[in-house]
Amino acid sequence: MEVNSRNxxxxxxxxxxxxxxxxxxxxxxxxxxxMVLTCDVSTSAGLDRFRKQYPDNYVDLGIAEQNMIGVAAGxxxxxxxxxxxxxxxxxxxxxxxxxKVNLGYMKEKITMVGLASGLVLxxxxxxxxxxxxxxxxxxxxxxxxxxxxxSLETIKAIEASLNDEESCYIRLTGGTNNPIINKDDxxxxxxxxxxxxxxxxxxxISSGAILNECxxxxxxxxxxxxxxxxxxxxxxxxxxxxxxxxxxxxAKLVVTVEExxxxxxLGSAVSEVLSKKKNSPPLLVLGIRDExxxxxxxxFLKEINRLTSEKIIEDVQKKINEQYTEI
Amino acid sequence: xxxxxxxxxxxxxxxxxxxxxxxxSFKAGSASAHVGGALSMTDIISVLFKYKMKNLNKDKxxxxxxxxxxxxxxxxxxxxxxxxxxxxxxxxxFEKDNSNLAGHPxxxxxxxxxxxxxSLGMGLSLGIGLSISSKKKKENFNVYVVLxxxxxNEGSVWEAAMxxxxxxxxxxxxxxxxxxxxxxxxxxxxxxxxxxxNKWKSFGWDVEEIDGHDIVKLKNYFxxxxxxxxxxxxxxxxxxxxxxxxxxxxxxxxxxxVTEKLYNEAMKEIK
Numbered sequence: 196m197e198v199n200s201r202n203x204x205x206x207x208x209x210x211x212x213x214x215x216x217x218x219x220x221x222x223x224x225x226x227x228x229x230m231v232l233t234c235d236v237s238t239s240a241g242l243d244r245f246r247k248q249y250p251d252n253y254v255d256l257g258i259a260e261q262n263m264i265g266v267a268a269g270x271x272x273x274x275x276x277x278x279x280x281x282x283x284x285x286x287x288x289x290x291x292x293x294x295k296v297n298l299g300y301m302k303e304k305i306t307m308v309g310l311a312s313g314l315v316l317x318x319x320x321x322x323x324x325x326x327x328x329x330x331x332x333x334x335x336x337x338x339x340x341x342x343x344x345x346s347l348e349t350i351k352a353i354e355a356s357l358n359d360e361e362s363c364y365i366r367l368t369g370g371t372n373n374p375i376i377n378k379d380d381x382x383x384x385x386x387x388x389x390x391x392x393x394x395x396x397x398x399x400i401s402s403g404a405i406l407n408e409c410x411x412x413x414x415x416x417x418x419x420x421x422x423x424x425x426x427x428x429x430x431x432x433x434x435x436x437x438x439x440x441x442x443x444x445x446a447k448l449v450v451t452v453e454e455x456x457x458x459x460x461l462g463s464a465v466s467e468v469l470s471k472k473k474n475s476p477p478l479l480v481l482g483i484r485d486e487x488x489x490x491x492x493x494x495f496l497k498e499i500n501r502l503t504s505e506k507i508i509e510d511v512q513k514k515i516n517e518q519y520t521e522i
Numbered sequence: 523x524x525x526x527x528x529x530x531x532x533x534x535x536x537x538x539x540x541x542x543x544x545x546x547s548f549k550a551g552s553a554s555a556h557v558g559g560a561l562s563m564t565d566i567i568s569v570l571f572k573y574k575m576k577n578l579n580k581d582k583x584x585x586x587x588x589x590x591x592x593x594x595x596x597x598x599x600x601x602x603x604x605x606x607x608x609x610x611x612x613x614x615x616f617e618k619d620n621s622n623l624a625g626h627p628x629x630x631x632x633x634x635x636x637x638x639x640x641s642l643g644m645g646l647s648l649g650i651g652l653s654i655s656s657k658k659k660k661e662n663f664n665v666y667v668v669l670x671x672x673x674x675n676e677g678s679v680w681e682a683a684m685x686x687x688x689x690x691x692x693x694x695x696x697x698x699x700x701x702x703x704x705x706x707x708x709x710x711x712x713x714x715x716x717x718x719x720n721k722w723k724s725f726g727w728d729v730e731e732i733d734g735h736d737i738v739k740l741k742n743y744f745x746x747x748x749x750x751x752x753x754x755x756x757x758x759x760x761x762x763x764x765x766x767x768x769x770x771x772x773x774x775x776x777x778x779x780v781t782e783k784l785y786n787e788a789m790k791e792i793k
Binding site: 251254256257259261262263264265266267268269270271272273275292293296297300301302 | 628629636637638639640641643644645646647648649650651652653654655658659677678681682684685689
């Protein structure tokens, strides 16, 4: 797929799910052994065209996620490239033990695409939001976890995952008209984070669509002479320890921001790295505070979970005030 | 080959599987072993490994076997030993520290174990993946999956059961080892599986039900040519612990320790 500014805008406008569907249409031309397995979500995954144009590469298992992972593992054992997809809670939790045994323990290699993770389906309630997937999957060996920051990164992550040796979970966040984080073509490598901004006072580490709120917060803080580094930690497992170590050395505060429970997710992963480091700066973990709030729009849920740039700035300043007289 | 000789060979294979099951259980000592469910499927696995499955030692068009009821691995390891995949020394490591032969199968293609199993209700889905692959690649191999009847309590079995007819997987052969017991009692009391054949039929499978210890009937069943596009399901009526007087229909032998005294008695019985 040609990466140019027009396409980047188009993919952003249709959102990561439809961008994934478009990428599948391209990938099947390149990899004739690609099999896409779904649980009755072809429309939600942007796969309607794929289903019609490539029926031999498309398997709909109905609303039965446990069977989907088993069938995927069987196909993977026969060297097919396999993508499974459904909404994130069902892609991860409904079939969690199948993931553990078939992909973790047995190391059959597939790509799982978790649709509409995080808070974007807030109107539907927390059955359809997903703030637990990273924590759950991080505890299963032999599975990589990727949280793309925008549609372009989604497209890059899908292809990279097909060529990785291990199973990958690709966590799609945000909706249509998703903010563009990556404005130009760039090299995407699983496990290698991207430093979007450099500043010595605060190190922001984030991933997924919520990264945009960090960038906005960073811009506002700069106006107050607080300079921030912002890292796109698109791969949460394995986490990029080098970048965390390098950029936290001078930082006075590390802040992680995620559309996920503060237990088990990106913040936990970063804390596991910082806890091994001498003279580590304090860490502020921002995310869902281990609770299920009332339902509502994406905007509303980001607001009440304090994940907008304004709330992030408030929490960062509060933390600074607790820790230091000045930064 | 003469039919009589084929049947005799299968019976000898089956007898050897039973002996090895007991020996491994005895050697496992206090780690104890799942004896009952291994013995109930012994005749089924013997017909498959000694007679029905093709190209087991080749890469191409190799028939595939999945032991979904992974706790019955003793029968599986024994059959793999008898076809030359697992050595005698390896058998003796069963359930020992650092062994390749755990109390449930762990994927090890060198030893002929294609998949890890043990968590119930997962094997059939893997088999469907293989069967779809065989069709897509136009590779001529069959897939055999052995399920337990207790295992059919798992919802995932029925997710898989529902899906296989959709894909017209007539290369998929499932055998339910219906020994009428599960871990803590009779199926009837724990979770009634009444009309198991009808349940599978209603899901769109080609279903037959026979005595799972009758080698002649098992062989005839697997010999039958079928034109149907449906996946095949055999309800094999078996006896848990089949083969030894102290284990037959005695659910204490679901998972138990074989002492030296019992082992010696058993070996006398099987002569």
